[in-house]
Amino acid sequence: MKKIKEQEIGPWCKWCPEKTVRAVWRASGHIGEHACEEHREDLLTYERQVRNTEGHLSEADYQTWMRV
Numbered sequence: 715m716k717k718i719k720e721q722e723i724g725p726w727c728k729w730c731p732e733k734t735v736r737a738v739w740r741a742s743g744h745i746g747e748h749a750c751e752e753h754r755e756d757l758l759t760y761e762r763q764v765r766n767t768e769g770h771l772s773e774a775d776y777q778t779w780m781r782v
């Protein structure tokens with residue numbers, strides 16, 4: 715998770731009602747989610763969840779899922 719630079723106009727927070735609060739935190743890696751200061755913990759949790767999911771799924775798992 716990274717802090718969005720002040721001069722950058724941040725995207726909207728994922729957890730606040732749509733288009734009300736600008737995000738100040740950005741999830742790291744390819745996770746395209748953002749959060750305001752208040753929802754920092756939510757973004758952290760979300761980041762962790764995504765990483766866990768990805769960590770547990772091997773290539774074979776993905777293929778199994780595709781067949782189902």
Ligand SMILES: [Zn+2]
Nearest residue numbers: 727730750753
């Ligand atoms: Zn928020």
